[in-house]
Amino acid sequence: MKKVLFIVGSLRKGSFNHQLAELAEKALEGKAEVSYLEYTDVPVFNQDFETPVLPAVAAAREAAQDVDAIWIFSPVYNFSIPGPVKNLLDWLSRAVDLSDPTGPSAINGKLVTVSSVANGGQEKMFDSYTDLLPFIRTTAVEPFTATRVNDSAWGDGQLVLEADKLAELQAQADALVAAIG
Template sequence: MHMPQPRILFVIGSLRKGSFNQRLADVAAKHLDGRAEISTLDYRDLPQFDQGEEFPAPPSIADAREQVSQADAVWIFTPEYNYSYPGTLKNLLDWLSRPLDPTFQDKTTVLTGKKVALTSAAGKSAGAGVRGKLTEILDFLKSDLLGRQVGIVLPGEAFVTGEYEPSADDVKAVELQADELLDSIGR
């Protein structure tokens, strides 16, 4: 019997075209090719979180929640802005963190129990700040965080040229994380 491939939803924290973190996501997608179904959440046009607009959820929010719900795992690739997360990523997490039940009797969210991996390409801190803060948020939301996190120190020239080619060590770190993620979701 043929088992369906696991579904992994990528969330790229930087919306910049040619994002360094998108490059790492590309490495992961290539490594997982043929072993997982990969999709990327487009959350560029989500409205700012507004508790007064939460029920019924705007269509773009309902769609994002559905994509997360259907995924076996979510893999966040994000830069670090001011030792923290990008505002657009926080906005997405704010929407995803809300209970689906308008009566709040059931506080389950689409991130409750969801396997989540964290990777960051950043400056000298290797994204330690953003990974730490996201760990706090995702733990609070009762997500199932992958033990292995990857933090990549970007070469200084990448910030000048806007170009980044992952080194062999960077590729290996992402590939090991991909393998651990697949193992953790039992596929």
């Protein structure tokens, strides 16, 4: 079975992007096995910490290497990629063998798609991912999907997607599965 790693960019429990990931998991049901990356212990990138490889970094690399694709669920921070996600991608994109800095990384050649729940700024953020993903030697799988936080969620904490947004999420899941082959 195909394997997809979910990276949720919001570290808040019950975040709207985590709820979106759960809906995407349903869209992949029967088509791919999903795992969620726990990366809260990955430190801010610092070359001084590259060797020996820290356990949190090693675990994140192993999780990324063991899948066919990565799906990022990204909030928008100041019209761009959230710092924790960018930091994680910085770690994952470093060469595994530091004696050859141009050598393969844990995410080298991985398929990556992105979804976002936010009330604006997704287009600029998606542009940032579109620029970054090829640079770190991954392949972007489009469409990327964006949705806003429904008004009632601010009170009850429950993300609700309208039928057209659920259909877009399903189309994105189908595109990712097709790209995996």
